[in-house]
Amino acid sequence: MSHNELQQVIAERAAEYAVPGISVGIWHRGREVYAAHGVTSVEHPLPVDADTIFTLGSTTKSFTATALVILAEQGKVDFDAPVRRYLPGLALADEATAAAITIGQLLNHTAGLDTWMLLDTGDGDDALERYVEALDRLTLIARPGERASYSQAGYNLLGRVIEAVTGTTYEKAIGELLFAPLGLDRSTYFAAEAMTHRFSLGHNVTDEGTAVSRPWKLHRAQNPGGGLSSSSRDLVRWARFHLGDGRTESGERLVSAEALHAMREQTVELRGSSIGDGLGICWFLREVDGAATFGHGGSAYGQFADLIIVPEHDFAITVSTNAEPGGTPCNLAVIRWALEHYLGLVDRDPEPVAYDAARAAAVTGDYDVDMMTVTVADENGRLTLAARIKPELRAESEVELPADCEPGHLGFLAEDGDDYIITEGPLQGQRGYFARGADGAVTALDLAGRQFRRV
Structure with a gap:
């Protein structure tokens, strides 16, 4: 596959989805390929390249999880242990839950915790500690x-657990455990470091035009779950590490091959979800045309990142874009093109x-999590789904929150089932299902791996 063809494809997709800038990195059987198109910002444009830093959103979680796998091999963390072994003062809305949840349940999202809790606890080194002290406010589902x-x-x-067992800040621990040994010199949690390199800004595209999204990233307490910024070149290095045997390019062993590869073994099944058939240790696992893949995606303030790895083909692709609502569908279109044209999948x-x-x-009707409301409506014989941040949270927030997802068409996937797919709009391609109670009534909606409870 020629570089020119990839370059042409991403330029076409960026135009189709109104994305100002896109950066793509591919690893395939010993060869690295990079392509980029567009600009970092519509206000102060610089050309995007393979080293341009984008915010990664939830793709960050793969770094947090990998650090814990390394710490577990060092004997500092036990995945079967209750979180209170490391954070004795942990308080949640329910005492029995606070006493019972384990590290492993946090890693594969089975601890029963709600989604967000967007609490700003400042930019100091105590940001995570203060955040965890307030977790008794979080809904349990x-x-x-x-x-x-x-x-x-x-x-x-989990980021606070890392701080407790390493005796340092989460960001410094990740730097020492992962960034430094793997040579990830365009990866950072801090805007003050990112701005010393070329970096992308997020954008919000509306009928009125394209505007820069502000602020640039989430506040510090969100770093373990979604605060990393990185480049395509660094993310290809990250993918190569996970395709390898736990050693760096220089031969230093960070973790055993067995422990690293166990991250992509299923720990829990996901029903009817487009993001995966199941979860390993953090990674979303999905079969594509008979091939096993693992990966993660993320979004934050108008920037979108996706990483997909196909071990049997020694293949990985990372795509980063800088506009909503087109970022996610643009990333998916590029990934699907690459899977088909490089691998025949x-x-x-x-x-x-x-x-x-x-x-x-x-x-x-309406379905809630702590931060958002999903509305399913019947518009003249056409089911639609919209996702909106709760108005009271927007009113209370001192910073601009991400844009709402406007209605898109929703359709059931079988005549007698509750699984659905969204076929247009910002969430196009997302799959989920409606859950029912013992009486047969719909009680919840699952979307993007999250349970939204019926209001």
Whole structure:
């Protein structure tokens, strides 16, 4: 596959999805390929390249999890141990849950914690400590180990565990455990470091035009779950490490091959989700056209990053873009093109069945997590789904929060099931399902691995 063809594809996709800048890195059987298009910012434009830093959002979680795997091999962390072994003062909304949740349950999102808790505890070295002290405010959605439901707050809690067992800040620990030995010199949690290199700004595209998203990244307490910034070149190095045997390019062993590869072994199944068939240790696992893949994606303030690794083909691709709502569908389109043209793997969305008024009436309404409300509506014989940050949180926030996801068409995937797919709009391609109680009534909606409870 020629570099020119890849370059042409990403330029076309960027134009199609109104993305100002895109950077792509590919590793395939010993060869690195990079392509970039567009600019870092519409206000102060610089050309995007392979070393341009983008914010990664939740792709950060793979670094937090890998650091804990290394610490576990060093005997400093036990995944089966309760979190209170390392954080004795942990308090949650339910005492039994606080006493029971384990490190492993946080790693695969089965601890029963709600999604976010966007609490700003400042930029000091005590930011995570103060955040964890406030976790008794967080809603609990299930008993520990009962089900998987994606939790940003859970990974921020893991960051505090890393601080407790290393005796230093989360950011310094990740730098010493991962960045320095792997040569990730364009990876940072701090804007003051990122600004010494070329970096991308997020954008929000509306009918009025394209505007820079502010602030640039989440506050410090969110760093373990979504605060890393990095470049395509560094993310290809990161993928190569996970394709390897636990050693750096210089031969230094960071972790055993067995422990590293165990991260991509399924620990819990995910039902009806486009982000994966199951979860390993952090990684989302998905079969594409018969090939096993693992990876993670993320978003933050108008920037989107996705990393997909296909071990049997010694292949990885990372895509970073800098605009919403087009960033996620643009990333997916580029990844699907690369999987097909490099590996012959075809990844297509299933087609929904025809609209049914009775089924639509059973699911319409509002569904909540701590930060957002999802609304399923019937618009003249057409089911739609929209996701919006709660107005009271926008009113209380001192910074601009991410844009809402406007309505997109939703369709059921079978005549007699509750699984669905979104076929247009910012969440196009997302799959999920409606959960029912013992009486058969719909009680919750699952979207992007998260449980939204019916209001």
